[in-house]
Amino acid sequence: MEIDEVRKQISEEFLEIFTERNPNKKSPELSDDMILLASGLDSLGFAVLVTALEERFDYDPFTESSEAYYPQTFGEFVEFYFQNQP
């Protein structure tokens, strides 16, 4: 997958989960420098996102990558998924 496709799919999943968990809030603007944990999605929501993406993409970069890494921004998150495609 090209990075734009990765970004598109992650954005879709993110917004779906965000809306599910925060039905009364306006969804955030997903920019590369958006701080993930300031987006309104808490760490549980985030964990759900990772699981949903694993189902969508059939891989989990957190398991694939040899080093533990914790992305801080949306851009870093997308990059992490892009770089660790099996």
Add this chain to the structure above:
Amino acid sequence: MINLAQILVSEKGNEFSLVLPESICGSSQLLAKAARLSASFSLGGRRVMIKLRHLNAALPWMIACDGLARSVALVNSGLSREALSTLSAQGKFDTIIDEDGPSELAEPDLAKLSKDRPFQSEWVLTTSGTTGTPKMVSHTLTSLTRTTKTHRLAGPPTVWGLLYGFDRFAGLQVLLQAMLSGSKLVDVIGEASLRDRLVHFSKHKVSHLSASPTLWRKILMTPEADGLELRSITLGGEIANQDILDQLSKRFADARIAHIYASTEAGVGFSVRDKLAGFPATYLDNPPAGVRLRIHENMLQIQIDNPSQYVGTDKVIANEQGWIATADLVEAVDDRILFKGRADTTINVGGLKVQPEIVESVLESLPEVESARVFGKANPITGMLVMAEVQLAGEFADAKTVTKNIRLQLTDRLADHEIPARIHIVKEMQINASGKVQRQ
């Protein structure tokens, strides 16, 4: 026998202070507040429940009660009225101290009150809740401080940050540690985000921080953590895997890192300070002070002197020989014993426990669901997440809508971390040879 007031009056304890965003509360202020509270309401011999959101309100009451009240239970401020009523009946509590102040729940039984004052108050803690009522565990200040380090290191002052609720075993450990060693404890009031907390911690030069592995992962993802200069890092409440230990070593190269094996029931079992996951196999023959460890059917068992009891139930914590069966699965790998997860069905989501059987029955109570299977799935963020497979009752046109409706109904009935992260619709449930739903 020492109580909280005596700790604050002692040479070391005297230097304890609670640092909040707008104020600092020193030991003499806390003692003065406690004295005023004692004078305002007779605590002698009572069984008290303290249900307060913030430490700056609770601590003076805790100081006032310790050595006067027969027992003091710390309950979570978010506890439902129903659960509170069950706990107070189970533990025969006669007094509650909440946001409205102290009030009597029942006539206190002062007849058996000891003539010796001060005496050692019982401290009652609740275990992390599943749906329904938490269990209560009886402790004393002695059992709570069994492994607390009271010495102070030379060098810059020790400043503790509080991330856990003080009503939880882990939070109380941090509070008592700070009080006994005469350190500062930095806390916030109001609904502060993690980012705000970390900013507040950096400002007050927090050097010592204790959190669950999930919370540590979150901290590492928060830019405001860059302002922290930590000298001591503690992990507890969940399995600390090598990943998180390595990441913390890398980010906080000068910090000591310890992961603690503890539970509300057992208290602090032991700590591991070599920055490696699991614990040395040598602990089985040469255990740390105060515990004995053994492995039985791949599960860790721990023996401590004077194990605690549950309050208000006959369920036992330790067997007759004092061995506690922890239900933590372990595996010996080379010279190490590693933690593999739970042997019972409990799912640990970022330190919060979930009973899958309860989630299953909630799902099955919904009109859309015929049967449900709930299980844990490993997750890099929270350790585990709750997953569900459901067999629908009848035909439904759109899987997405049904799932959405199921989820909506669950938000009314379950806590956030108990709601399955994913709900998969299946045609048939996997059943094992004895006709039971397979959870693994």
